[in-house]
Amino acid sequence: MATMTANTGTGDADTATAPTGTGAPHLAERRRELADFVRSRRERLTPEQVGLPPGRRRRTPGLRREEVAQLANVGVSWYTWLEQARDITVSAQVLDAIAGALRLDASERSHLFGLAGAVDPAPRRDSDEVPQSLRALLKQVEPFPASIQNCRYDLLHYNRTFARLFCDLDALPPQDRNCMWLAFTDADWSRALVERRETIELMVANFRNHGTGHFNEPHWRELVDRLLAASPEFGEIWARRNVADKVQEIKLFRQKEVGLLRLRADRMWLQPGGGMRLTVFSPSDDETAAKLERLRHLAG
Template sequence: MTLDVTATQPATGAGAVTAPRDHDARRAELAAFLRSRRERITPEQVGLPRGTRRRTPGLRREEVAQLGAVGVTWYTWLEQARDIHVSPQVLDAVARALLLDRAERSHLFALAGAVDPMPGSECTGVPPALRQVLQQLDPFPAVVQNGRYDILAHNRTYSRLMCDLDSLPEEDRNCMWLAFTHPEWRSRVVDLDATMRVMAAKFRASMAEHVAEPAWKALLARLMEASSEFREIWAQHEVIRPMGSVKVFRHPWVGVLELSATSLWTGPNPGPKLMSYTPVDETSRTRLEKLAELTALAAG
């Protein structure tokens, strides 16, 4: 990626034009915003060692530059409110390095006066047509997730299959995180130990192509800190490629469900995929239909 970073030299002499005050204010606000986002992130969140001589709160400037693959001098100028031109590609790299959420990312691009190539309405990569497909699959549970196990979209039945998914914070809507840390989610997986090992092995295989990306490193660090089970499994370095399988769930509303999991890739493999769960027998089909009815009633 070519970084479009150009320092603007101020004009001098009798014909000089003073930069508009709103431009200066915008650059100052951008600098302050970047500092505040940098200082809130711990090294552990992005897979960096803390060290023993760290005095800066959060990350250092050079660490943000390293994570975003941008120049240290340039990033320093940006935090110093220098008058430099920044491309959308560079802003995207900084947003990812600083783990910005949708609102923060939008704010970053607005302050920089740039057009976000991935606006909030499209950042999940799930187009409206695919969302319609998800809804039409009811009562069969269906979800769109990426290689990192982030839940990008889901239908109504899936929202209650494992837990009340809609009540969770957005940052927790990740199947890996839920499988290792969420008591209700874990209680509904009949063979939890085997499921955790397969998920961790798939995650490691997918991460091979994303080892330097902040979001992947942050999830890995978060799991390592939160779960001793994950640390033990991760240390074994097992890998496995995605495959279809039969999943067995135990739901408090309808009982045991035996469902066949099928993945349909929505782009290059590995990448986002639509995963649907279909019943393997009539008992599971009847129970899925009952779950869909109860979910609709609960939604009011």
């Protein structure tokens, strides 16, 4: 089996292997999609756009393969194999160089790494700025507690009843307004969870699942490291490597001012790829509904 090394210019080698068969059909299809996408991005560029002389007698639109290889500092043969949908392995480092050479925008870059099945070392971050329309929505659903979080459980915005459901959220520094952090480190938040152990185990499993492909990102790694340093209990659950994508059917909370609440949780993802999600707690019985009305009154 022949091999070829792509020169990245950094001393790290990326090994590409010439194919001996077609492999699984879905992998072959993804390689073809990757090849067609890269070629289409190459053909839309002109030499002038990337600082190269125009040259003469161009038989194809856009840049030549050797020009892209030069800009990305990879071997011409290796780049040709990429556009031929060969069965090669390419590192995130080389994909990063190709993305730069082809002047890909954030969406195109994400698509490139997705087709290659690689983790982007510098991924696009969804904005954490909550639109005014969603802020108004949270206010309108009161007295139902509601919040907007990202897949790291950062609390991006919440209404008045949610702010008092577990603890006084407004009194906390912004960097601590994270449900994972509070569940393991805040005494008031922990006491509010009637079925605490079941709840936190499911939270960690959901967190690990939603973090697939993100844990090399600094903001994810920082939160995990912070939790590991602060809570041996988190470390013990985290080490199990359980994953899930579900919520408890009925959540039981003990709010210190109104007592036991039986709530149903409905959540809706508001952005692709696990960005913002809306979570609304609705009462599962009349007694809880009355208590939520009282909580709204107390929240002012």
